Amino acid sequence: xxxxxxxxxxxxxxxxxxxxxxxxxxxxxxxxxxxxxxxxxxxxxxxxxxxxxxxxxxxxxxxxxxxxxxxxxxxxxxxxxxxxxxxxxxxxxxxxxxxxxxxxxxxxxxxxxxxxxxxxxxxxxxxxxxxxxxxxxxxxxxxxxxxxxxxxxxxxxxxxxxxxxxxxxxxxxxxxxxxxxxxxxxxxxxxxxxxxxxxxxxxxxxxxxxxxxxxxxxxxxxxxxxxxxxxxxxxxxxxxxxxxxxxxxxxxxxxxxxxxxxxxxxxxxxxxxxxxxxxxxxxxxxxxxxxxxxxxxxxxxxxxxxxxxxxxxxxxxxxxxxxxxxxxxxxxxxxxxxxxxxxxxxxxxxxxxxxxxxxxxxxx
Amino acid sequence: xxxxxxxxxxxxxxxxxxxxxxxxxxxxxxxxxxxxxxxxxxxxxxxxxxxxxxxxxxxxxxxxxxxxxxxxxxxxxxxxxxxxxxxxxxxxxxxxxxxxxxxxxxxxxxxxxxxxxxxxxxxxxxxxxxxxxxxxxxxxxxxxxxxxxxxxxxxxxxxxxxxxxxxxxxxxxxxxxxxxxxxxxxxxxxxxxxxxxxxxxxxxxxxxxxxxxxxxxxxxxxxxxxxxxxxxxxxxxxxxxxxxxxxxxxxxxxxxxxxxxxxxxxxxxxxxxxxxxxxxxxxxxxxxxxxxxxxxxxxxxxxxxxxxxxxxxxxxxxxxxxxxxxxxxxxxxxxxxxxxxxxxxxxxxxxxxxxxxxxxxxxxxxxxxxxxxxxxxxxxxxxxxxxxxxxxxxxxxxxxxxxxxxxxxxxxxxxxxxxxxxxxxxxxxxxxxxxxxxxxxxxxxxxxxxxxxxxxxxxxxxxxxxxxxxxxxxxxxxxxxxxxxxxxxxxxxxxxxxxxxxxxxxxxxxxxxxxxxxxxxxxxxxxxxxxxxxxxxxxxxxxxxxxxxxxxxxxxxxxxxxxxxxxxxxxxxxxxxxxxxxxxxxxxxxxxxxxxxxxxxxxxxxxxxxxxxxxxxxxxxxx
Numbered sequence: 008x009x010x011x012x013x014x015x016x017x018x019x020x021x022x023x024x025x026x027x028x029x030x031x032x033x034x035x036x037x038x039x040x041x042x043x044x045x046x047x048x049x050x051x052x053x054x055x056x057x058x059x060x061x062x063x064x065x066x067x068x069x070x071x072x073x074x075x076x077x078x079x080x081x082x083x084x085x086x087x088x089x090x091x092x093x094x095x096x097x098x099x100x101x102x103x104x105x106x107x108x109x110x111x112x113x114x115x116x117x118x119x120x121x122x123x124x125x126x127x128x129x130x131x132x133x134x135x136x137x138x139x140x141x142x143x144x145x146x147x148x149x150x151x152x153x154x155x156x157x158x159x160x161x162x163x164x165x166x167x168x169x170x171x172x173x174x175x176x177x178x179x180x181x182x183x184x185x186x187x188x189x190x191x192x193x194x195x196x197x198x199x200x201x202x203x204x205x206x207x208x209x210x211x212x213x214x215x216x217x218x219x220x221x222x223x224x225x226x227x228x229x230x231x232x233x234x235x236x237x238x239x240x241x242x243x244x245x246x247x248x249x250x251x252x253x254x255x256x257x258x259x260x261x262x263x264x265x266x267x268x269x270x271x272x273x274x275x276x277x278x279x280x281x282x283x284x285x286x287x288x289x290x291x292x293x294x295x296x297x298x299x300x301x302x303x304x305x306x307x308x309x310x311x312x313x314x315x316x317x318x319x320x321x322x323x324x325x326x327x328x329x330x331x332x333x334x335x336x337x338x339x340x341x342x343x344x345x346x347x348x349x350x351x352x353x354x355x356x357x358x359x360x361x362x363x364x365x366x367x368x369x370x371x
Numbered sequence: 372x373x374x375x376x377x378x379x380x381x382x383x384x385x386x387x388x389x390x391x392x393x394x395x396x397x398x399x400x401x402x403x404x405x406x407x408x409x410x411x412x413x414x415x416x417x418x419x420x421x422x423x424x425x426x427x428x429x430x431x432x433x434x435x436x437x438x439x440x441x442x443x444x445x446x447x448x449x450x451x452x453x454x455x456x457x458x459x460x461x462x463x464x465x466x467x468x469x470x471x472x473x474x475x476x477x478x479x480x481x482x483x484x485x486x487x488x489x490x491x492x493x494x495x496x497x498x499x500x501x502x503x504x505x506x507x508x509x510x511x512x513x514x515x516x517x518x519x520x521x522x523x524x525x526x527x528x529x530x531x532x533x534x535x536x537x538x539x540x541x542x543x544x545x546x547x548x549x550x551x552x553x554x555x556x557x558x559x560x561x562x563x564x565x566x567x568x569x570x571x572x573x574x575x576x577x578x579x580x581x582x583x584x585x586x587x588x589x590x591x592x593x594x595x596x597x598x599x600x601x602x603x604x605x606x607x608x609x610x611x612x613x614x615x616x617x618x619x620x621x622x623x624x625x626x627x628x629x630x631x632x633x634x635x636x637x638x639x640x641x642x643x644x645x646x647x648x649x650x651x652x653x654x655x656x657x658x659x660x661x662x663x664x665x666x667x668x669x670x671x672x673x674x675x676x677x678x679x680x681x682x683x684x685x686x687x688x689x690x691x692x693x694x695x696x697x698x699x700x701x702x703x704x705x706x707x708x709x710x711x712x713x714x715x716x717x718x719x720x721x722x723x724x725x726x727x728x729x730x731x732x733x734x735x736x737x738x739x740x741x742x743x744x745x746x747x748x749x750x751x752x753x754x755x756x757x758x759x760x761x762x763x764x765x766x767x768x769x770x771x772x773x774x775x776x777x778x779x780x781x782x783x784x785x786x787x788x789x790x791x792x793x794x795x796x797x798x799x800x801x802x803x804x805x806x807x808x809x810x811x812x813x814x815x816x817x818x819x820x821x822x823x824x825x826x827x828x829x830x831x832x833x834x835x836x837x838x839x840x841x842x843x844x845x846x847x848x849x850x851x852x853x854x855x856x857x858x859x860x861x862x863x864x865x866x867x868x869x870x871x872x873x874x875x876x877x878x879x880x881x882x883x884x885x886x887x888x889x890x891x892x893x894x895x896x897x898x899x900x901x902x903x904x905x906x907x908x909x910x911x912x913x914x915x916x917x918x919x920x921x922x923x924x925x926x927x928x929x930x931x932x933x934x935x936x937x938x939x940x941x942x943x944x945x946x947x948x949x950x951x952x953x954x955x956x957x958x959x960x961x962x963x964x965x966x967x968x969x970x971x972x973x974x975x976x977x978x979x980x981x982x983x984x985x986x987x988x989x990x991x992x993x994x
Contacts, residue, residue: 031832041909044917045757048835052758055839056766063846070854079858081872091786098787102777109744109773116751117766120687121758127956128688128949129753137749138696138742145741149734149780156784157727163786164723180550180641199638200645211640244641245544246653248718248793252859252872255790257718261653262543263637266720291872295793295861297537298544299551300463303864 045122053121060114064107081252082282084290084311086271087163088255094155101148167269171237172230176292177210178240178247178260181305183292184209185225188218189326190349194239195219199262202243206333210241214328214337214346221349223324228292228309230272231317237269250295251309253279259296275311326350395931403514405506406931410513411492412824415817417520418484419898425475426891428468435460437884439866439877453532465865466535467553471527473538474561478568479523481671481809483516486572486610489674489816490579490603492824496922496929497597497945499588499938504581508574515571519564526560534561537863539664542635542656546627549642558628562621569614569621576614579607588921589985590941595960597920597945598691601698602677605705606670612709613666620659627651657719661712668805669708673701675812676743676772679765681945682819683747685918686762687754688956690946693746700739707736717785718792726785733783737776744773755949755956759916760834764815767842768808774846775804778853793863796856799849807845814841814897821901822915826928827908833900837893844890851879919945919959940985943975 040046083092120128167173175186175194188194196216202208212219230236240249242260249268250257258268280288294305312320328334328350338346347353404410431450434441442458443450453464491509495502503509526533535553536545540561548555583604587596596604626632633648635656640646684691691697713721713729747769756762778800781787791797814837821829860873867873914923924939939961947958953970964971964979971979 028830028833032830035832046831048831049758052763052835053756059839059843067850070851079854079875081859088790091790094784095781095787095790098781098784102780106773106777109748110770112748113751113766113769113773116748116754117756117758120751120754121756122688123755126755128755130690130949130951131692131749131753132690132946133693133695138693138746141745142738142742146738149737152780152784153731153734156786157730159786160723160727160730163789164726199640202640202645204643244639245547245550246541250793250859250861252790257789257792259719261720262639263649264652264654264720285871287871289871291870293859293861293870293872296541297466297863300466302466303462303866304869306869 045124049122053118056114056117060110063110082274082279083253083255084272084274084279085254085256086273087159088253088270089273090159090162091255094152094159097155098152101152163270167237167267168235171235171269173237173239174225174228174230175210175239175241176228176249176260177243178249178294178298178305179209179243180245180299181294181301183228183247183249183294183305183307185228185307186210186212186327187223187225187321187324189221189223189324191218191221193218195222197241199243201337203334203337207327207331208334208337210243212327212334214334215339215342217342217345217349220328220338220342220346221326221351223326225324228307229317229320230309230311231314232272232275232278232311234314235269235271238267240266240268245298246296247294247298247305248296250293251290252293253290257295272311275313276309279311328352403510405502405510407491407495407503407506407509408824408929408933410509411488413513414483414487414491414516415824417517418480418488418813419901421475421479421520422484422894423898425472425480426894428472428475430888430891431460432465432468432472433884433887435465435865437881437887439868460865462865463535463552464532466537466551466863467532467557469863470535470538470540470553471533474523474534476806477538477667477671478565479520481806481813482572482610482667483568485671485674485809485813485816486579486603486606487513487516487575488813489599489678489820490575490607492820493599493922494579494582494603495586496823496925496933497600497920498583498586498591499921499934499941500582500586501932501934501938503578504586505578509578512571512574512578515567515574519567519571522560522564522567526557526564529556529560531555531557533557539657539660540624541660542624542627542653543639546624546636547639547641554628562625562628565621566618569618572610572614576607576611579603580611583607588938588941591960595941595944598680598694598697599674599677599920601701602673602680605701606673606677609666609673609705609708610670613663613670616659617663620656620663623659624656654716654719654721657716658713661715662709664715665712666708668801669704671809672805672812673704675768675809675815676701678812678816678819679747679768681918681920682759682761682765682815683750683769684946684948685819685916685957686757686759686765687751688757688948689750689754690944690948691746692749692752693742694944694946696742697746700742703739704736707732707739711736711783714783714785714788717788730783730785734780737780737783740772740776744769744776757916759818760829760831760838761815761819761916763835763838763842764811764818767838767845768811768815770842771803771808771811771845774850775800775802775808779804790859791856793861794856795852795860795862798862799852799856802849802852803845807849811842817901819916820922821904821908822911823922823925823929825905825908826911827904827906828911828915829904829908830900833896837896837900840893840896841890844886844893847886848883848890851883855879914959917955917957919947919957921960924959924961937985942982942984 083089173188173194177184195218196213197211198213199211201213202211212222240258240260242262247260248257249260254270256268256270258266280286290309292307292309294302328346329352443454443460444458447454453461455461531552533553534557535551544550545554545558583600623634627635633651635651635653636648637651680691711729711733713725714733717726782791782800818829818834855876911927921939925933941960942963943960945960949956950958950970958967963982963984964975965982
């Protein structure tokens with residue numbers, strides 16, 4: 008019944024609209040508008056151009072300065088972010104100036120030079136000087152913007168400092184995994200064929216590499232404040248993107264093509280909570296490349312610690328090998344001894360389990 | 372010599388025309404027609420059909436974004452199982468909607484609908500030719516497009532849904548049905564459809580280029596071509612050079628999907644197993660795709676700019692300012708459009724050094740674009756502006772071109788792009804500069820050339836209402852997206868509820884959705900106006916806009932062959948508006964200089980002395 012009423016209402020509205028249309032058309036014919044080259048509507052359009060210009064600019068300024076409840080700028084928390092934001096706002100100043108000026112001219116001229124009976128337009132086909140000027144000015148301004156952008160870009164994408172904390176970020180449908188190099192500060196090799204979700208080897212650590220034995224996984228991405236962090240980025244299945252708005256950080260995670268990004272976090276999570284006044288604030292790592300059904304919920308938490316807290320946390324972590332003794336099966340014989348030491352397996356109650364799972368695997 | 376050839380050809384064409392005029396069957400005339408005007412209308416109407424579907428898709432996903440808690444139960448009769456038991460839109464179908472919205476709008480509406488319609492319609496009429504160089508190829512071009520449309524349309528009804536990996540269909544997502552359902556049958560049909568689409572574009576493009584080069588009427592030198600034709604010509608060249616690269620990209624993807632090759636796939640573990648593919652690179656696909664993808668931006672934009680040049684000049688009653696600079700900047704844009712593609716890939720894992728190079732090249736392309744905008748504004752200066760609906764849409768186009776263009780300066784700067792890439796800032800940018808601007812070019816063109824297409828006028832008042840609602844609506848939809856983008860909201864997100872960082876802006880998203888629905892609704896005013904005026908509109912005068920170009924010298928309803936008599940000869944450029952001394956405020960291109968001594972410039976008086984005026988009685992009659 009309700010649907011029927013809606014349909015009837017729509018039909019009525021359309022019928023009314025059509026009638027109004029027919030009436031105005033006929034009135035127009037009666038008034039002889041169709042014979043005139045330019046009707047009174049021309050003035051109305053010209054006036055609307057100005058109305059649009061004024062209302063539009065008012066809306067733009069009102070919304071940009073204070074009309075908005077939420078602050079739309081994510082607080083910066085990285086060193087390079089300060090630089091990129093500075094140039095973002097310089098570019099914003101330049102472009103807004105050009106934008107406002109040209110829109111005023113566009114709609115202002117439209118209004119001012121509207122058709123008037125007896126007026127003649129100015130025959131003005133070209134002015135070489137003018138054209139050279141307005142080719143040169145944008146060229147120079149753009150050159151300045153590009154060169155400054157390029158300098159920042161080179162710094163950001165340049166080699167990471169020696170003392171960087173190296174962490175592997177690994178994207179897969181629909182989560183991120185983080186691998187830390189462990190005590191030896193060296194990430195071990197990987198091989199996608201070694202991925203073993205049952206034994207929790209999510210990132211395909213290759214245990215035939217000695218450096219891999221003490222690697223540990225983080226549920227969250229912990230990074231130290233004030234130290235360069237070098238993210239080594241990989242993906243398992245499709246392209247993902249490692250994006251964090253506060254750090255102004257983004258790099259795609261590509262299957263088969265390791266990528267990287269390094270940055271220096273400048274505010275701990277706690278400091279950020281104080282700054283934003285939000286006790287629940289967390290740095291969120293966002294997937295920003297369409298990756299499938301649950302793309303919109305693919306995230307991870309980043310925790311920025313004071314360096315000493317970070318060290319403490321780092322040293323408390325258990326190697327993946329220790330947590331998942333089943334993985335011992337992947338360790339070649341000649342490295343088993345080393346593995347027991349570097350993954351700290353000797354004080355592990357589940358040593359028994361190692362043997363068990365080994366025999367299980369061999370029976371498979 | 373060549374002049375005589377053309378003359379001969381014309382005469383034969385002319386005779387043919389009289390011979391078989393009445394013998395054309397309905398099918399020959401309206402379906403498998405080789406007449407460029409009919410083919411143009413076929414492209415236009417197919418384009419309108421696709422625009423409605425593409426627009427409706429955007430309304431559905433805007434409902435999801437603007438009203439995340441709303442039940443969409445009432446869409447069940449149309450969408451079926453894509454609405455789940457809770458009345459929510461399926462998450463994967465959301466991605467399919469986004470993907471198909473992009474594909475339809477970019478390729479089917481703004482490439483085929485815009486170039487297909489106006490290149491076909493205007494090239495022969497404005498250069499003074501009887502038809503395209505090859506009418507048959509032209510017909511094939513439309514029917515390949517039709518076939519491509521049918522295939523793409525069928526893909527919407529597959530059980531696994533249409534392609535859903537984004538309109539850019541990046542592998543491995545688009546290569547692996549395990550990763551997303553849409554990469555099963557939907558993706559296959561997408562690729563097949565695009566192959567036919569590319570064939571259609573190439574057939575059309577070859578024709579446009581050949582026709583412009585070879586079939587211009589006497590006196591129509593390149594320096595007297597209307598800017599519309601320049602734009603269509605350059606567009607066709609760009610398309611011819613870039614679409615084959617998309618074809619190769621699609622072909623390699625087909626191999627990867629079906630034949631087990633590893634062009635784009637490497638080291639993938641999915642669905643519990645490690646795939647055997649090693650050594651491919653997903654980045655290779657991105658390079659190939661954007662080698663078309665970036666020129667594609669100009670393939671949709673340049674025709675719109677060409678149309679705008681013509682309309683703004685005509686309705687300002689002024690010559691276009693800087694005719695040569697306009698051509699120069701189009702040529703520069705065309706050339707540069709081929710060497711900026713990697714700016715879509717700054718954070719893809721591209722070598723940062725390449726990123727630097729592409730940043731420099733990208734920002735160079737802003738210069739000719741700026742020149743064009745300044746030239747449009749100067750054309751308005753001291754004009755005597757008549758606001759036809761076409762003129763308003765053209766002014767709107769320039770406004771969008773600037774608003775969307777300036778944000779390109781942010782995105783082209785690789786350092787700033789790091790934080791903006793794939794956010795709503797990008798969505799706002801390209802929807803304004805390429806989507807809305809080109810769409811306004813399309814609408815402006817329809818309003819302006821409707822009298823020539825159908826011999827009747829569209830209703831002006833409805834045109835005004837349509838313009839203002841659409842123009843304001845587009846700004847209300849896309850301007851707020853800049854703020855959302857600066858806040859870092861990622862595009863192609865079904866919902867933002869999973870992130871604290873993106874908890875703001877729910878009101879703004881609702882606002883945008885309401886604006887989008889109203890703007891979409893306003894398009895039905897146009898559709899009514901279009902079809903109503905086609906049959907019941909006021910009969911069009913010969914030259915309703917008092918324009919200079921040749922199409923207005925044809926009869927009200929030009930038949931096959933366009934001019935009943937000889938093709939008019941051209942004696943001047945197309946922008947002699949408000950020439951000092953002239954009686955009227957326009958002097959059409961076919962009026963000899965020797966007939967207008969009162970308004971000739973000095974060098975034109977010299978030319979007039981040597982000018983050979985051809986007897987063109989027929990033209991005068993029909994005029």
